[in-house]
Amino acid sequence: MAKKLGFLVNIERCIGCHACEISCKSFYQLEPNMRRRRVQELPEDVVGTPVRAFVSTACNHCDDPACKKACPVGAYTKREDGIVVHNQDLCIGCQMCGKACPYSVPMFNPVKKKMDKCSMCYDRLDVGQLPICVEKCPLEAIQIVDYNEVQPANAVSEIPTFADTSITHPTTHFILHKPGKQSRRF
Amino acid sequence: MHDLPLVIFTVLSQLAIGGFVTLWWFDRKNKTITRSTGLIISCSLVVLGGIAVLVSLFHLGQPFAAYRAILNIKVSWLSREVTFYGGFVGLSVLYTWFWLKDMPARRSLIGGIATIIGAIAIFSSAKIYMIPAIPAWNSVTTMFAFFLTSIILGPLFVGLLLAFRGELSVNISRISIFSLIAAAIVMILYFSSLQSGLPQAVEAARLTTHHFIFWIRLFTFVIAFAILSLSIKNKAMCNAKIYSFVFVLLFISEFLARFQFYETANHL
The missing domain is CATH 1.20.120 (Four Helix Bundle (Hemerythrin (Met), subunit A))
Known part of the structure; x- marks a missing residue:
């Protein structure tokens, strides 16, 4: 059976250090203001009881990628292992993929005048290395999982701030904080 | 922009x-x-x-x-x-x-x-x-609006050129009035669908109506409608000058409407 690779982001472990975001930006020498991975703070009631939570998101390498359908030049392909790859050589910079993606993942590179997005470092994966964000996370909060083989316990596909997953069926899953019990002094 | x-x-x-x-x-x-x-x-x-x-x-x-x-x-x-x-x-x-x-x-x-x-x-x-990622666009009203721009501006453009050449034998005002009534209905449907839609659609409706461009758009539309209504029964008004004026008004109206269509599109 073909693979279905996707990110598994452990929100419980993430401390919002941005190491994943910056290591990716540095590795790919991205232009100022450009990010292939973004870290953001979640609402404090994400699991019911108040917590300080961060989430790191990149391309969700969706099962039904809207970017691929919108692109007029066929610059997007979905590999057999599920990774959605953008071929910048074909891109004409129409920005339609950015509009069609519910997660606003593809970004316009103002210098190259082409779109840009996370490729799950497929060239590193192909030679047995981990994606740079996975490798550089000091808390091992990001993993690559083959969802056709493993369904991690407690993993959810939807979190607040994440757009409706029924549109493109993203492969990214999240592990949330375990709801704690709030104790109060009276 | x-x-x-x-x-x-x-x-x-x-x-x-x-x-x-x-x-x-x-x-x-x-x-x-x-x-x-x-x-x-x-x-x-x-x-x-x-x-x-x-x-x-x-x-x-x-x-x-x-x-x-x-x-x-x-x-x-x-x-x-x-x-x-x-x-x-x-x-x-x-x-x-x-x-x-x-x-x-x-x-x-x-x-x-x-x-x-x-x-x-x-x-x-x-x-x-018509993509789910932008709720304000993801509706059949987008389809109607695009066809209506064509039906509103196209016949009027040809009508005014025919009037300039003295060869206008069709009542353009009647065609335009019907298309403007259809556009008004679509406009109402559009805003009611936005108001009852996702938060991003509601925000798009708010951004649209809270901008002076929307009121200029509406004003030019209403004035054009009024002039065309008067010209249906008054043949003296069916001339090149009137059609040119109405065309300019409706072109401004459609242009501003489309401008707001793009500018107020909120992503999911």
């Missing part, structure tokens, strides 16, 4: 298609349009259609690679739009050639094919924007 080339492209291309269909239909039914008048109107529509194509290139990061935009026609509506609109412009050039050579039978045939291709181009154009 970075979507301005798309605003200009969609309005001009829809005007060109609407005008073309009107000219083809009048020529086919009435056969009263002289060769020189037909040629003038046809040429102006080709020029408008060509300007639309040129302006649309400014939206691209790589305008010189625009030809590649037809590669993904199997799945991409943008690819289909480019292909069909390109086909329409090509056929309208051929149609103009048949006006020049005064060949009515061939003109009628090519005009008919171009009409179908043009309608498919507008359909494809609307489908590009």
Whole structure:
């Protein structure tokens, strides 16, 4: 059976250090203001009881990628292992993929005048290395999982701030904080 | 403002298609349009259609690679739009050639094919924007709005040129009034669907109506409607000056509406 690779982001472990975001930006020498991975703070009631939570998101390498359908030049392909790859050589910079993606993942590179997005470092994966964000996370909060083989316990596909997953069926899953019990002094 | 080339492209291309269909239909039914008048109107529509194509290139990061935009026609509506609109412009050039050579039978045939291709181009154009990622666009009102721009501006453009040439034998005011009533209904449907939609759609409605552009758009629309209503029964008002004035008003109205369509689109 073909693979279905996707990110598994452990929100419980993430401390919002941005190491994943910056290591990716540095590795790919991205232009100022450009990010292939973004870290953001979640609402404090994400699991019911108040917590300080961060989430790191990149391309969700969706099962039904809207970017691929919108692109007029066929610059997007979905590999057999599920990774959605953008071929910048074909891109004409129409920005339609950015509009069609519910997660606003593809970004316009103002210098190259082409779109840009996370490729799950497929060239590193192909030679047995981990994606740079996975490798550089000091808390091992990001993993690559083959969802056709493993369904991690407690993993959810939807979190607040994440757009409706029924549109493109993203492969990214999240592990949330375990709801704690709030104790109060009276 | 970075979507301005798309605003200009969609309005001009829809005007060109609407005008073309009107000219083809009048020529086919009435056969009263002289060769020189037909040629003038046809040429102006080709020029408008060509300007639309040129302006649309400014939206691209790589305008010189625009030809590649037809590669993904199997799945991409943008690819289909480019292909069909390109086909329409090509056929309208051929149609103009048949006006020049005064060949009515061939003109009628090519005009008919171009009409179908043009309608498919507008359909494809609307489908590009009917995407779940932008709730304010993801509605059938987008489709209606795109076709209505064509029906509002096209016949009026051809009507005013025919009036300038003294060859207007059809009541353009009546056609335009019906299209404006349809546009008003679609406008009401659009805002009610936004208000009852996702938060991003509600925000799009708020952004639209809380901007002075919306009120200019509405004002020009209402004034044009009033003038056209008066001209239905008063034949003295069915002249080139009045139609030119109404056309300018409605062009401003449609342009501003399209501008707001792009500017207020909130992503999920």
